Amino acid sequence: MTKKIIITLSVFILMLNATMFAQQTNNTVAYVNTTEIIQAMPEKAVATEALKKLSENYKDELKVLQDEYNKKYSDFITYQSSLAENIKLRRMQELTELEKKMNQFMQLAQKDIELQEKKMLDPINKKVGDAIKAVGLEQQYTVIYDKSNPAILFISPYAIDATPFVKAKLQIN
Numbered sequence: 001m002t003k004k005i006i007i008t009l010s011v012f013i014l015m016l017n018a019t020m021f022a023q024q025t026n027n028t029v030a031y032v033n034t035t036e037i038i039q040a041m042p043e044k045a046v047a048t049e050a051l052k053k054l055s056e057n058y059k060d061e062l063k064v065l066q067d068e069y070n071k072k073y074s075d076f077i078t079y080q081s082s083l084a085e086n087i088k089l090r091r092m093q094e095l096t097e098l099e100k101k102m103n104q105f106m107q108l109a110q111k112d113i114e115l116q117e118k119k120m121l122d123p124i125n126k127k128v129g130d131a132i133k134a135v136g137l138e139q140q141y142t143v144i145y146d147k148s149n150p151a152i153l154f155i156s157p158y159a160i161d162a163t164p165f166v167k168a169k170l171q172i173n
Helices: 002-026 034-040 042-082 085-139 163-170
Strands: 029-032 143-146
Touching: 029 085, 029 163, 034 042, 034 085, 034 163, 042 085, 085 143, 085 163
Parallel strands: 029 143
Antiparallel strands: none
8 A cells, every 4th residue: 555655646746847847848928019019010110200201291282282271361361351241151161161071171181191101010010919829839838028028027038039030030130
C-alpha cells in the first residue's frame, strides 16, 4: 500500500514538473509598437498625402463659400440703410441660408474625410494585424502586446520586442 502511494506520488510529481516545464517554455511574451510600424509603411505615407489633398480641396471650396458670404454681408452692411424693408429681409434670409450651407458643407466634408481615412487605413491596420499574427505563430509567442496602446502600464525588461520581426514580415525598415 505504501509502495502504491509512493509510486502514485512520484508519477504525480513528474507530471506536475513536465506541465510546469511546458508552460515555462511556451509562455513567451512579446510586444510590438504598431504606431512605429504603420508610420514606416509606404502605404501610410500615400494615404496621408491623399487625405491631405482631399482636405485641401475641401478648404478651397469652403473659402469660395466664405468669400461669397463675406461679399454679400459687406454689401448688406454698406447698403442696408438705403434698402427697402422687404429687400433687407430677403438679403438677411440669403445670408442665413449661406451660413446654413457653409455649416452643412463643413459637416459633409468632415464626414467624408473621416470615411476616406477609415477606408484608407483599415487595409493598412489589417495588414499589420495579419503580420503580427503570423510572427506570433512563427516565433511561438503566447501573447504579443501593443506598446503604443496606453492601457499597457508595464513591459518587463525580459519581454521580447517583436517589432523588427513584424517589420521584416512587411518588408519595411
